[in-house]
Amino acid sequence: MQLYNTLSRRKETFKPLTPGKVGLYACGVTVYDDCHLGHARSCVAFEVLVRYLRRRGLTVTWVRNFTDIDDKILRRAQETGVDWKEVAERYIASFQEDMTALGVPPAQIEPKATEHIPQILDLIRRLEDLGFAYCPNPGGGGDVFFRVRRFPGYGKLSGQKPEDMEAGARIEVDPDKEDPLDFVLWKASKPGEPAWDSPWGPGRPGWHIECSAMSMQYLGETFDLHGGGQDLVFPHHENELAQSEAATGKPFARFWLHHGLLTINAEKMSKSLGNFFTVKEVLARFPAEVVRFFLINCHYRSPLDFSDAALAEAETALLRLYTCLARIQDLLRHNPDLKPQYPVDTYPHNLTLEEFHRFGSLRARFDAALDDDLNTAQALGYLFETVRLLNRLLEAPSADPGYLTILQEVYNELKDLGRVLNLLQADPQAMVASLRQKAADLAISPEEIQRLIEERTQARLQKNWPRADAIRKQLTDLDILLEDTPQGTIWKVKG
Numbered sequence: 001m002q003l004y005n006t007l008s009r010r011k012e013t014f015k016p017l018t019p020g021k022v023g024l025y026a027c028g029v030t031v032y033d034d035c036h037l038g039h040a041r042s043c044v045a046f047e048v049l050v051r052y053l054r055r056r057g058l059t060v061t062w063v064r065n066f067t068d069i070d071d072k073i074l075r076r077a078q079e080t081g082v083d084w085k086e087v088a089e090r091y092i093a094s095f096q097e098d099m100t101a102l103g104v105p106p107a108q109i110e111p112k113a114t115e116h117i118p119q120i121l122d123l124i125r126r127l128e129d130l131g132f133a134y135c136p137n138p139g140g141g142g143d144v145f146f147r148v149r150r151f152p153g154y155g156k157l158s159g160q161k162p163e164d165m166e167a168g169a170r171i172e173v174d175p176d177k178e179d180p181l182d183f184v185l186w187k188a189s190k191p192g193e194p195a196w197d198s199p200w201g202p203g204r205p206g207w208h209i210e211c212s213a214m215s216m217q218y219l220g221e222t223f224d225l226h227g228g229g230q231d232l233v234f235p236h237h238e239n240e241l242a243q244s245e246a247a248t249g250k251p252f253a254r255f256w257l258h259h260g261l262l263t264i265n266a267e268k269m270s271k272s273l274g275n276f277f278t279v280k281e282v283l284a285r286f287p288a289e290v291v292r293f294f295l296i297n298c299h300y301r302s303p304l305d306f307s308d309a310a311l312a313e314a315e316t317a318l319l320r321l322y323t324c325l326a327r328i329q330d331l332l333r334h335n336p337d338l339k340p341q342y343p344v345d346t347y348p349h350n351l352t353l354e355e356f357h358r359f360g361s362l363r364a365r366f367d368a369a370l371d372d373d374l375n376t377a378q379a380l381g382y383l384f385e386t387v388r389l390l391n392r393l394l395e396a397p398s399a400d401p402g403y404l405t406i407l408q409e410v411y412n413e414l415k416d417l418g419r420v421l422n423l424l425q426a427d428p429q430a431m432v433a434s435l436r437q438k439a440a441d442l443a444i445s446p447e448e449i450q451r452l453i454e455e456r457t458q459a460r461l462q463k464n465w466p467r468a469d470a471i472r473k474q475l476t477d478l479d480i481l482l483e484d485t486p487q488g489t490i491w492k493v494k495g
Helices: 037-055 071-080 084-102 113-129 207-219 230-248 279-283 288-296 308-333 353-360 362-371 376-394 401-421 428-441 446-461 465-477
Strands: 002-005 010-013 021-030 059-067 144-146 183-188 203-205 223-229 253-259 262-264 480-485 488-493
Touching: 002 253, 021 037, 021 207, 021 230, 037 059, 037 084, 037 223, 037 253, 037 262, 037 279, 037 288, 037 401, 059 084, 059 113, 059 207, 071 084, 084 279, 084 288, 113 144, 113 183, 113 203, 113 207, 113 230, 144 230, 183 207, 183 230, 203 207, 207 223, 207 230, 223 230, 230 253, 279 288, 288 308, 288 376, 308 376, 308 401, 308 428, 308 446, 353 362, 353 376, 353 401, 362 376, 362 401, 376 401, 446 465, 446 480, 446 488, 465 480
Parallel strands: 021 059, 021 223, 223 253
Antiparallel strands: 002 010, 144 183, 183 203, 480 488
């Protein structure tokens, strides 16, 4: 299996540190709000990786954390007048609800930062003893910082050199630092803020240190896989790597995996930008399996642009897969006395011999796609190719036992391979009925909606306001609502 390692900037053959066992730490969410679809992409990507590794016979320990103490959580508590612990627990429950709805199982270990304060303090003390950490005001309490320039490998993950970095970009400016590049390990508490006792006075952990402490607690000082979004490469993962290797003198994560960002009109979906859609909002309009299909019908390292039109296209594609399965299911139900015939020594004459042999190589090709840096898009492509050939077979039905055996075997294969992606596990007949009913409820095709949106955009640029308003009204009458955002116009179904 080949995985792209951000640390080496190339694909590498993945072999677990301990034969047969894999340790994966995937950065989780900061729980101050409902999670958006970008968070869902991360969770689904690593879930598929875990499913495939297990399919290959490996035992996987999957750790996904919750950051349950943070400035954002404290701000939300202040804004709402709710205790910070209640805010964190509310959004942990919301996250778990969303993942259950999407079919993403819990990780085996889901640690919270606040439950690992002793491990965090121990790690900071180790860094201080080794000269990598310092407290500018050790007598009166205060922040504790990491000396970036003392760690010679700083920048090796992101490719940034300390001498080229500027404070104030993604580096917090603080007059107490010895060096502008240094980052905080422990934050002194302000009046009214939650705090834990420490050798440096009451405070709370910085963001980066919690992940180092929790990953090493459950996976060891060196482990196999560390994952997250591309936006975490710097500074979060760079700082994690530096403080961990400085403390242990050993390599931290052997492979660093980073998925592409979910975007809206090519701009990152982000709560800070206000251009995000929560998982709950999206699931109110589209079935969970459609959302999953949309998220993995693209290589995990590539950016993925969100729109209702893209989700509608995913819905159409998923319907195509399920429709084929439903036709086979129906045919087999009408032949309950089917006795599988082995070997199948004849092949249907409306397929070439080469096409017929594609059925037999489906599993190998599917696995090869996932072995190539988890290429789910290619794996799905093989499923669609198989369905296209099956549809050809279904055009010329036969009562020959060999014909029915082929359909039964390939049907079972599609269901089994779909399990790796957590797709195609529903009853085909029921899913087809549900998806067709939803399509029938939409009085206009997604392609036509997009065409009208583009026409309206041009009308607005030309200050043709009557035409722009007429298009909006035309779509509103069809229960299609438009929303103009800084990144462009998006649409959703009313209701």
